[in-house]
Amino acid sequence: MLRRLGPTLIALTLLTHGCAESPPGSKPPSAQPDAEVAESGTANLFTMGQEARQAKDNEDWVAAHAVYLQALEVAPKHPIVYERIAEMEVRLERFDDAVAHLATMARLGGTTPQIDQPPFEPLTDHPGFAAVAEQIRANGAPQESAEIFVTFDDNRLSPEGIAWDAETGDLFTGSFLLNKIVRITPDGTVSDLGESASHGLGAVLGMWVDASRRELWAVAGSTSMEEMTHPAELVRYNVDTEELVARYLAPETDQVLLVNDVVVTPDGTAWLSESLVGGLYRVRPGSAEMELFVALPQFGFANGVAASDDGQTIYIGHAEGLSAIDSKTGVVETVEPQGEFTLVSADGLSWADGALILVQNQPSLNNRVIHVTLDPSGRKAMDFRQLSAGLPPGLEPYTSAVAGDVVYVTASPPIGPEGESATDAPRPAIARLPLGP
Numbered sequence: 001m002l003r004r005l006g007p008t009l010i011a012l013t014l015l016t017h018g019c020a021e022s023p024p025g026s027k028p029p030s031a032q033p034d035a036e037v038a039e040s041g042t043a044n045l046f047t048m049g050q051e052a053r054q055a056k057d058n059e060d061w062v063a064a065h066a067v068y069l070q071a072l073e074v075a076p077k078h079p080i081v082y083e084r085i086a087e088m089e090v091r092l093e094r095f096d097d098a099v100a101h102l103a104t105m106a107r108l109g110g111t112t113p114q115i116d117q118p119p120f121e122p123l124t125d126h127p128g129f130a131a132v133a134e135q136i137r138a139n140g141a142p143q144e145s146a147e148i149f150v151t152f153d154d155n156r157l158s159p160e161g162i163a164w165d166a167e168t169g170d171l172f173t174g175s176f177l178l179n180k181i182v183r184i185t186p187d188g189t190v191s192d193l194g195e196s197a198s199h200g201l202g203a204v205l206g207m208w209v210d211a212s213r214r215e216l217w218a219v220a221g222s223t224s225m226e227e228m229t230h231p232a233e234l235v236r237y238n239v240d241t242e243e244l245v246a247r248y249l250a251p252e253t254d255q256v257l258l259v260n261d262v263v264v265t266p267d268g269t270a271w272l273s274e275s276l277v278g279g280l281y282r283v284r285p286g287s288a289e290m291e292l293f294v295a296l297p298q299f300g301f302a303n304g305v306a307a308s309d310d311g312q313t314i315y316i317g318h319a320e321g322l323s324a325i326d327s328k329t330g331v332v333e334t335v336e337p338q339g340e341f342t343l344v345s346a347d348g349l350s351w352a353d354g355a356l357i358l359v360q361n362q363p364s365l366n367n368r369v370i371h372v373t374l375d376p377s378g379r380k381a382m383d384f385r386q387l388s389a390g391l392p393p394g395l396e397p398y399t400s401a402v403a404g405d406v407v408y409v410t411a412s413p414p415i416g417p418e419g420e421s422a423t424d425a426p427r428p429a430i431a432r433l434p435l436g437p
Contacts, residue, residue, distance in 0.1 A: 079110025174204025317346025
């Protein structure tokens with residue numbers, strides 16, 4: 001999540017622009033997470049982006065090219081990495097190599113407006129470039145419009161996470177800017193969840209409804225990546241009475257933590273992603289503490305989470321792709337795409353009857369929503385198909401909730417440098433996409 005706090009992938013911002021720019025609506029990233037990663041010797045797209053920035057600032061194209069090739073080793077199917085490699089190869093006048101890397105980017109579904117801009121102008125008459133550029137443009141073409149289920153009156157609501165109550169059919173979403181939770185009934189009626197607006201929550205992000213236990217879980221925290229304006233925490237509400245039942249603070253640390261998404265497994269354990277330092281946390285049934293289950297410094301931005309039906313596997317999306325974590329042993333495995341497609345930039349992540357829904361809310365992938373078929377082990381992605389996901393102009397998809405044969409997706413305008421959406425921005429909404437082919 002959090003394209004707005006630190007675009008869904010801070011690392012992507014770094015790799016795309018080659019500099020540690022502050023994402024819209026945030027302060028510059030703290031150096032603290034990077035210090036720990038550097039100490040552990042673990043490289044991810046975030047740290048590589050910083051190294052590439054320094055090389056590009058020095059106009060050392062050879063060094064920058066080498067960094068991007070290293071990035072390809074940790075994210076071998078990332079369209080933006082291929083684009084950056086190609087840009088450096090143009091500067092080094094290695095035109096055949098540049099076209100070849102752009103062709104791979106195109107086959108992965110990647111797109112970029114830069115294909116018609118100065119970085120690639122020297123390739124205009126180069127053999128093969130015209131066809132590759134045409135495919136990259138086609139990958140960015142407008143998508144079929146999704147059905148809008150509800151449009152919110154207040155464009156400051158800025159919904160991020162979303163959850164579905166299988167018992168009542170109600171949806172819940174959290175406000176990134178108004179620091180509260182709202183309920184949406186099946187007929188589209190919107191109301192605040194109890195007194196959540198007065199509970200001192202930070203930006204409300206990932207959410208989950210445990211329908212059998214009648215509990216609503218949500219993560220909330222700071223809107224700054226440099227200081228703790230609000231504590232990183234998990235909150236639990238009674239979904240029927242709308243009462244706040246419990247709060248679980250992230251463990252104390254000298255680093256800024258961003259708890260990002262949450263899922264609850266059948267045994268009642270809540271699992272949370274933490275994005276800035278990198279980790280999978282949990283709150284076990286009966287416990288009053290949030291604890292680190294496994295550290296994930298190798299991920300540039302641990303993001304969306306989902307769980308298999310039996311709770312044995314926790315899936316987590318990140319800058320480099322998609323991983324599966326054994327909920328008993330903590331063993332982390334890469335979910336490998338068995339074809340020429342990519343699973344990077346998974347913000348909204350949902351389990352869908354043996355498959356996964358990924359909201360790849362990156363312009364480089366045309367802000368698409370995909371359905372990914374897994375093999376029986378759940379460790380290989382066999383195929384994917386794109387769901388209809390076109391949104392009204394000015395809205396971007398964020399997270400998802402599967403409700404029977406449909407997928408609900410939150411859609412919001414980007415947050416500007418002042419930490420709020422523009423007054424003339426389109427109103428946020430929830431889109432409804434059919435899950436079937």
